[in-house]
Amino acid sequence: xxxxxxxxxxxxxxxxxxxxxxxxxxxxxxxxxxxxxxxxxxxxxxxxxxxxxxxxxxxxxxxxxxxxxxxxxxxxxxxxxxxxxxxxxxxxxxxxxxxxxxxxxxxxxxxxxxxxxxxxxxxxxxxxxxxxxxxxxxxxxxxxxxxxxxxxxxxxxxxxxxxxxxxxxxxxxxxxxxxxxxxxxxxxxxxxxxxxxxxxxxxxxxxxxxxxxxxxxxxxxxxxxxxxxxxxxxxxxxxxxxxxxxxxxxxxxxxxxxxx
DNA sequence: ATAATATGGTGAT
DNA sequence: TCACCCTATTATC
Numbered sequence: 001x002x003x004x005x006x007x008x009x010x011x012x013x014x015x016x017x018x019x020x021x022x023x024x025x026x027x028x029x030x031x032x033x034x035x036x037x038x039x040x041x042x043x044x045x046x047x048x049x050x051x052x053x054x055x056x057x058x059x060x061x062x063x064x065x066x067x068x069x070x071x072x073x074x075x076x077x078x079x080x081x082x083x084x085x086x087x088x089x090x091x092x093x094x095x096x097x098x099x100x101x102x103x104x105x106x107x108x109x110x111x112x113x114x115x116x117x118x119x120x121x122x123x124x125x126x127x128x129x130x131x132x133x134x135x136x137x138x139x140x141x142x143x144x145x146x147x148x149x150x151x152x153x154x155x156x157x158x159x160x161x162x163x164x165x166x167x168x169x170x171x172x173x174x175x176x177x178x179x180x181x182x183x184x185x186x187x188x189x190x191x192x193x194x195x196x197x198x199x200x201x202x203x204x205x206x207x208x209x210x211x212x213x214x215x216x217x218x219x220x221x222x223x224x225x226x227x228x229x230x231x232x233x234x235x236x237x238x239x240x241x242x243x244x245x246x247x248x249x250x251x252x253x254x255x256x257x258x259x260x
Numbered sequence: 261a262t263a264a265t266a267t268g269g270t271g272a273t
Numbered sequence: 274t275c276a277c278c279c280t281a282t283t284a285t286c
Binding site for chain 1: 266267268269270
């Protein structure tokens with residue numbers, strides 16, 4: 001679930017539920033008591049997503065959430081049901097209740113810390129204020145493989161392990177291509193396709209990288225081209241798996257030749 | 261029914 | 274390199 005699209009979708013969903021209202025903030029699970037107490041009763045002034053990070057703003061402070069691999073948002077209308085599972089934070093407005101379970105990161109940031117966080121994140125393909133030049137500078141100067149660079153959130157943010165394999169396959173780029181061997185034209189295509197796919201992901205609330213597919217049916221199913229698939233949908237070659245940054249990457253050696 | 265696996269990132273070792 | 278966070282889905286009995 002949580003690649004960049006998940007967080008932007010959460011921001012869109014939750015803004016009308018929470019922003020502009022005094023929130024009851026609690027930690028049913030008990031592992032965020034201090035932070036909850038600090039924010040309880042204050043007005044939520046905005047919700048912003050940066051890459052895979054979400055910030056609930058309360059004037060000069062912000063609740064910083066990173067879902068990690070397991071984290072999930074759940075929301076419901078009031079009156080709210082009993083917390084289910086390990087609810088680290090419960091945010092309650094007059095109308096809605098948002099529960100956050102299992103986040104990797106859950107902390108209160110002051111302004112300098114918020115600036116530091118935003119500063120260390122590369123341009124987010126889903127933000128209109130993103131500057132792709134920053135990503136181009138990093139990639140074009142790096143000897144690291146593009147499959148690693150696309151997953152490096154300080155280079156470009158929002159892309160996760162599924163989108164990585166899918167974008168590189170769609171643009172016929174081998175993940176082992178060094179960043180400094182990527183032409184400006186290829187970079188522009190990678191960026192544009194990332195924006196395109198993650199926007200679809202926000203709308204569908206699911207990763208869909210196959211053209212023409214509108215709705216998510218199963219976990220992978222027809223939604224993706226090569227991620228976790230045995231054969232290439234374009235040429236039927238066997239899909240090769242390789243370990244990159246400790247994560248499984250998928251590659252079709254026919255469609256994505258190593259041109260180094 | 262129970263077990264295994266992962267769309268992520270941090271901090272310790 | 275590994276433990277952790279502790280959900281949701283899929284695979285295996």
